[in-house]
Amino acid sequence: xxxxxxxxxxxxxxxxxxxxSKISDVEFLAPRLRYEDKREILSSxxxxxxQALLTGFFQSDFCFTIVNTEDVPVGMYGVGGDGVIWLLAxxxxxxxxxxxxxxxxxxxxxxxxxxxxxWNYVDCRNELHIRWLKWCGFIFIRKVNHxxxxxxxxxxxxxxxxx
Numbered sequence: 001x002x003x004x005x006x007x008x009x010x011x012x013x014x015x016x017x018x019x020x021s022k023i024s025d026v027e028f029l030a031p032r033l034r035y036e037d038k039r040e041i042l043s044s045x046x047x048x049x050x051q052a053l054l055t056g057f058f059q060s061d062f063c064f065t066i067v068n069t070e071d072v073p074v075g076m077y078g079v080g081g082d083g084v085i086w087l088l089a090x091x092x093x094x095x096x097x098x099x100x101x102x103x104x105x106x107x108x109x110x111x112x113x114x115x116x117x118x119w120n121y122v123d124c125r126n127e128l129h130i131r132w133l134k135w136c137g138f139i140f141i142r143k144v145n146h147x148x149x150x151x152x153x154x155x156x157x158x159x160x161x162x163x
Contacts, residue, residue, distance in 0.1 A: 017066075017067065017103065018064045018065065018066055018067070018103070018107065019064065019065055019067060019071075020063070020064060020065070021057055021063040021064055021065040021076055021078070022065070023057065025053075025057075025065040025073045025076060026050065026053040026054050026057050026076070027050070028072075028073050029049075029053060029065075029073050029075070029076060029088070029089075029090060030048070030049040030050035030053055031049070031050075032090040032091075032092075033049045033053075033088055033089070033090055034088075034089060034090060034091055034093075034128075036123070036125065036126045036127075036128060036129070037049070037088045037089065037126070037129075039123065039125070039126075040122070040123040040125075040126050040129075041088070042149070043123055043147050043148070043149040043151050043153075044121065044123070044146060044147035044148065044149075044153070045147065045148060046147075046148040046149075049088070052088065053076060053088060056076065056078050056086055056088070057076070057078070059078075059080050059081070060078030060079060060080040060086075061078075061079060061080040061081075062078055062079050062080070062111065062114075063076065063077075063078035064076065064077055064078065064107075066089065066093065066096075066100065068092065068095065068096055072092075073090075074089055074090050074092040074093045074095070074096060075087060075088060075089030075090065075093050076088055076089075079111050079114075079115060079118060082115075082117070083115035083116065083117045083118045083119055084118075084119065084120050085108075085111065085118040085119070085120055086120060087129070087132075101132075101135060104132070104135070104136055105135065105136055105137070108136040108137065108158065109137075112158055112159075112160045113160060115160065116159070116160055117157055117158065117159045117160065118138070118157065118158045119155070119156060119157040119158070120155075120156060121144075121146050121147075121153040121154065121155050121156070122153060122154050122156060123151065123152075123153055124143065124151075124152040124153060124154055130154065133156050136158070137158055138156040138157065138158045139156065139157055139158065140154045140155070140156050141154075141155045141156065141157055142154070142155050143155075
């Protein structure tokens, strides 16, 4: 049974990290997004997954792709404007979940050092995103009807204490 350093190496092997996004990542991920992410996109903006990823790619100040050890995209995230943060992923993000969770707090904290606040809305039905946002230290401000379908969403925020 592996212990200590061996366990860390096994977890590290499942995940290669983040890299700057490319337009080909949008094309690859759009048809592969999680059902919950597609539903959230449709409910909030009425866009297709491709349109949502493309908009995120071009309108974000920072846009990164989450990749596995073979450099295959499993998700994309970005932040722009006044700190609007977003993340969309395929079901393959579950295959790298431990490493992704370990890294994502650091990434969110780094982004929060660049923006006075990070914020957005999340579909109340998207339980995985809600758990991830809590894990990263976001606070849920209120529940509001939001988007083109006027469905319940949570408004969330993370304020940088050092600015």
